[in-house]
Amino acid sequence: MATISDVAARAGVSTATVSRALNGKSTVDPALAEKVREAAAYLGYQPNGLARNLRRQETAVLALVISDVENPFFTAIARGVEDVAQTAGYSVVLCNSDENAEKERRYLDVALQERVAGVVLSPTGGDTDVTQLLSRGTPVVAVDRPLNAVDGDQVLVNTRCAADEATRHLIEAGYRRIGCLTGPEGVRTADDRLAGYQSAIAASAQATTCYRRCELRTAHAKAAALDLLDEGDAPDALLIANSTMAIGVLEALRERGIRPGRDFGLVSFDDAPWAALLDPPLTVVAQPAYEIGSIAARLLLDRIADGSRPPEARELAARLIERGSSHR
Amino acid sequence: MATISDVAARAGVSTATVSRALNGKSTVDPALAEKVREAAAYLGYQPNGLARNLRRQETAVLALVISDVENPFFTAIARGVEDVAQTAGYSVVLCNSDENAEKERRYLDVALQERVAGVVLSPTGGDTDVTQLLSRGTPVVAVDRPLNAVDGDQVLVNTRCAADEATRHLIEAGYRRIGCLTGPEGVRTADDRLAGYQSAIAASAQATTCYRRCELRTAHAKAAALDLLDEGDAPDALLIANSTMAIGVLEALRERGIRPGRDFGLVSFDDAPWAALLDPPLTVVAQPAYEIGSIAARLLLDRIADGSRPPEARELAARLIERGSSHR
DNA sequence: TTGAAAGCGCTAACAT
DNA sequence: ATGTTAGCGCTTTCAA
Numbered sequence: 297m298a299t300i301s302d303v304a305a306r307a308g309v310s311t312a313t314v315s316r317a318l319n320g321k322s323t324v325d326p327a328l329a330e331k332v333r334e335a336a337a338y339l340g341y342q343p344n345g346l347a348r349n350l351r352r353q354e355t356a357v358l359a360l361v362i363s364d365v366e367n368p369f370f371t372a373i374a375r376g377v378e379d380v381a382q383t384a385g386y387s388v389v390l391c392n393s394d395e396n397a398e399k400e401r402r403y404l405d406v407a408l409q410e411r412v413a414g415v416v417l418s419p420t421g422g423d424t425d426v427t428q429l430l431s432r433g434t435p436v437v438a439v440d441r442p443l444n445a446v447d448g449d450q451v452l453v454n455t456r457c458a459a460d461e462a463t464r465h466l467i468e469a470g471y472r473r474i475g476c477l478t479g480p481e482g483v484r485t486a487d488d489r490l491a492g493y494q495s496a497i498a499a500s501a502q503a504t505t506c507y508r509r510c511e512l513r514t515a516h517a518k519a520a521a522l523d524l525l526d527e528g529d530a531p532d533a534l535l536i537a538n539s540t541m542a543i544g545v546l547e548a549l550r551e552r553g554i555r556p557g558r559d560f561g562l563v564s565f566d567d568a569p570w571a572a573l574l575d576p577p578l579t580v581v582a583q584p585a586y587e588i589g590s591i592a593a594r595l596l597l598d599r600i601a602d603g604s605r606p607p608e609a610r611e612l613a614a615r616l617i618e619r620g621s622s623h624r
Numbered sequence: 625m626a627t628i629s630d631v632a633a634r635a636g637v638s639t640a641t642v643s644r645a646l647n648g649k650s651t652v653d654p655a656l657a658e659k660v661r662e663a664a665a666y667l668g669y670q671p672n673g674l675a676r677n678l679r680r681q682e683t684a685v686l687a688l689v690i691s692d693v694e695n696p697f698f699t700a701i702a703r704g705v706e707d708v709a710q711t712a713g714y715s716v717v718l719c720n721s722d723e724n725a726e727k728e729r730r731y732l733d734v735a736l737q738e739r740v741a742g743v744v745l746s747p748t749g750g751d752t753d754v755t756q757l758l759s760r761g762t763p764v765v766a767v768d769r770p771l772n773a774v775d776g777d778q779v780l781v782n783t784r785c786a787a788d789e790a791t792r793h794l795i796e797a798g799y800r801r802i803g804c805l806t807g808p809e810g811v812r813t814a815d816d817r818l819a820g821y822q823s824a825i826a827a828s829a830q831a832t833t834c835y836r837r838c839e840l841r842t843a844h845a846k847a848a849a850l851d852l853l854d855e856g857d858a859p860d861a862l863l864i865a866n867s868t869m870a871i872g873v874l875e876a877l878r879e880r881g882i883r884p885g886r887d888f889g890l891v892s893f894d895d896a897p898w899a900a901l902l903d904p905p906l907t908v909v910a911q912p913a914y915e916i917g918s919i920a921a922r923l924l925l926d927r928i929a930d931g932s933r934p935p936e937a938r939e940l941a942a943r944l945i946e947r948g949s950s951h952r
Numbered sequence: 953t954t955g956a957a958a959g960c961g962c963t964a965a966c967a968t
Numbered sequence: 969a970t971g972t973t974a975g976c977g978c979t980t981t982c983a984a
Contacts, residue, residue, distance in 0.1 A: 297760045299977060310955045315979055323953060342756060345737030346683075347977030350674040350960050357734070365699045365718070366897075374693055378720060382727070387734045389717030390693070392706060399710070406685070406715045409673030410738075428670060432625045514897065546901045569694075569842065570898040573874045627961060638971045643963055651969060675961030678976050 298339035307335040318343070349411060358388045358596065359407040360416045361400060363440075364512065365392040367540050369566045369585050370418065373439060376589020377416055384597050386413065395420050395512055408432065414596040416589070419443055421482050435599040439592045441484045449599060451592045451610045455485050455565070458581045458614035459492025459535060462563045465579075466533045467500050469622050471561040475524055475531030476507035477517060477541055486512075489537050489565065506531055510541075517544030525552050533561030533622075539568040542578065562621040565614075576620025583614045626667035635663035646671070677739060686716045686924065687735040688744045689728060691768075692840065693720040695868050697894045697913050698746065701767060704917020705744055712925050714741065723748050723840055736760060742924040744917075747771055749810050763927040767920045769812045777927060779920045779938045783813050783893070786909045786942035787820025787863060790891045793907075794861045795828050797950050799889040803852055803859030804835035805845060805869055814840075817865050817893065834859055838869075845872030853880050861889030861950075867896040870906065890949040893942075904948025911942045 304311045309328060316324045317332040335341075349355045360377050362370040374390055381388045391407075393400035400420050407415050408429055415429060415436045422444040426436045430446065437449040466474050476493040479486030490507060497505045508524055510516040517536070521544060524531060536542045542564035549556060556562045557576040564571070567582035591610055599605060632639045637656060644652045645660040663669075677683045688705050690698040702718055709716045719735075721728035725748050735743050736757055743757060743764045750772040754764045758774065765777040787804075794802050804821040807814030818835060825833045836852055838844040845864070849872060852859060864870045870892035877884060884890045885904040892899070895910035919938055927933060 300979095301977080311978075312955060312957095312980080313953090316954090319979085325953060328953085340756065340759070342733070342736050342760070344678070344739065344977050345734070346674050346678040346739055347960090348737075348979075350672070350678055350962090351977080351979045353960070355674075357738075359717075365693070365702055366696065368694065371693045371699065374720065375722075378722075387719070387731065389687075389719065391715070391717065392702065394703075394706075403715065405670070406673070408670050409676075410685070411672065411674055428668065431668070432670070540897075543897050543901065550901070568898070569868075569871050570896070570901075573871065573878070573898075574901060575903040628963095629961080639962075640964080640972080641970060644970085647963085653969060656969085672961050675976090676963075678960090678978090679962045679964085681976070 298341040299344070300341070302339055303332065303335045303341050306339060307332045353411070355411050355413050356386050357410075357412050358386050358414050358416065358593070359391060359403070359412045360388050361391045361393055361403050361407070361418070363393050363395045363400075363418050363420050364540070365390070365394075367538065368568050369538065369583060372585035373418070373589035373592075376586040376591075377593040378589075380590045380593040380597070386597070393420055397421055397424070400424060404429065408434065414600050416592045416596055417443075422484055423482075433603065435596055435603065437592045437596045437599070439588050448607045449592075449595045449609070451588050451595065451612065453583050453588070453612050453614050455583075455614060456488040456492035458565075458616065459489040460496045461616055462581050463493045463496035463535055464500075465616060465618065466535065466561045466563060466622055467496065467503050469561055470624055471533035472502060473506070473529065473531045474503050474533040474535065474561070475505075476535045476537075477520055477524070477545060478507065478509055478537040479512045479541075480509055483512070486537055489535070493535050512538060512540060514540055514544040514547075517541035518548045519544075521545040521548035522551070525549075525554070532559070534563075536562070536564040539564055539566040539571070539580075542566075542568075546574070556621040558624055561624075563616075567617060572619065574621070576623075579619045579622035580617050581614045582617050584612050587612060626669040627672070628669070630667055631660065631663045631669050634667060635660045681739070683739050683741050684714050685740050686714050686742050686744065686921070687719060687731070687740045688716050689719045689721055689731050689735070690746050691721050691723045691728075691748050692868070693718070693722075695866065696896050697866065697911065700913035701746070701917035701920075704914040704919075705921040706917075708918045708921040708925070714925070721748055725749055725752070728752060732757065736762065742928050744920045744924055745771075750812055751810075761931065763924055763931065765920045765924045765927070767916050776935050777923045777937070779916050779923065779940065781911050781916070781940050781942050783911075783942060784816040784820035786893075786944065787817040788824045789944055790909050791821045791824035791863055792828075793944060793946065794863065794889045794891060794950055795824065795831050797861075797889055798952055799861035800830060801834065801857065801859045802831050802861040802863065802889070803833075804863045804865075805848055805852070805873060806835065806837055806865040807840045807869075808837055811840070814865055817863070821863050840866060840868060842868055842872040842875075845869035846876045847872075849873040849876035850879070853877075853882070860887070862891075864890070864892040867892055867894040867899070867908075870894075870896075874902070884949040886952055889952075891944075895945060900947065902949070904951075907947045907950035908945050909942045910945050912940050915940060
């Protein structure tokens, strides 16, 4: 593959001039520049990004490490990040940590080793270590879940508040024993949603409480839901922490012949594309996923431009969308 | 940030020894190696991947360029690729071309410039240009859709056959005017599905044919479906080319008060996680997405190891899963 | 405006 | 078993 020296030789100039011409520096004679471009085109020259980045000590790529590629919430974030990154001339590479701290660590290492310009991260747990990145000057912005250890940029959703609202909605709809299915302890969104749920329950005279934690996966959610349904004092409504789990719960309900809505109140976090298609349609807490991504990317670019800015924490609001699954 | 020289200085050895020790070369004294590791740990040394790759002329990262991150079919492929790449010590970075040839080109350029070890690509169109990659020695394997211009490795699904089978299924179920909603011309899967549909229709005495093409997006599919439904001679069944479009069709049917199954036969490609939850559940053509990804990754790794192997084209079978939406 | 030359951090010959 | 040294391909002083 052609290198810069090949181009220089063919154009009859030095490599320095080639570099300048191809990078649009103004200090190069237009005629020469043209000659260089021709030579480059002729040879099919593609600059070696590794060498360039090594020299410049910087890269125009952002890493986005998300905890589940198969969750529409995170892919929507990805699109938000991507759209603003693109317009700023950055590429974004997506890494799937799969809710696995070990994989996450590996990808953060890769991000560090490849010297990406910045990282948007939805941490698998609160204790993810990003100090290496930070101390090396690679900015990190957390999305969806905070990084406990560091006081950095982050874009979160006021999910506790939203859980409280959703639970009150179920209470008002007349359900009496409202449960909650949430994620593992230590996952901040899981904890917050549970806390919001519990505060709404506590504020109500009638509703008693029962909840389960499980991994953020369909199969686990299904098992947990079945467990809940087969209990002596089974719930007649459920607040579910995300759409992946909601699928498991819906499978469980179907297996037990329980119809959402009339028999059983259902509210799930995340307005997945299919939520409104169910019968009855699924009531959801819609999170502004795309905005989370776009804001995070903007924060990241701002910090790349100026590392000394004070850390910025944004908290966006979620919105309850009432549909049939939470009405008798 | 600490460099290899810092480590060398602290351990009192040469940089070469540090390199050897840290890369697990057997030719280094265990005691020295230990000293090196200590020094590295003390300094928080992280090798500079750029420098390493520049020197080695290779990278342990694979690029996966997919045409839609929000489509579960592609994210399932991503997991397949990732799982085998991980076990072989490769990282995979995901790039979302978003069915946009321009974005795709940009990402392929990035892949080339960053000198990734290989690329798994689901091309937006058949005329995607990968000759640069190839001529530079970066292997490319196509998934889901073929690359017309080159005779390289690919993992496809016999989608034409599957479309034919699905259409015959609808005919046998007693629907009389069966339509097809497929993607843009030039997208091979869209064309093949249409062709399979048409061959089944042609083989049947009764069923007449009507089809629409539209972009592979929910909103476009909805518009096309409404258009079809409002025609004079509207279809009473539809074969849909993917799950993203299926959502649009389902929205359209709901708007027109048409109930899938009894009133209107429905088969869609791709067994999305929610397909079985609908009422009636959605009949689908399930594609082995995860296997597509894992096989593609294995092919890619094989070719990285030995570039001279003859190109390998795999064709996997899809499987019709009959559910309620295609039964009166 | 252009060229010569240094050097980014690492690995791999080669020499010892 | 270890060190010396060259060089991966590029950008960027520094001189001219």
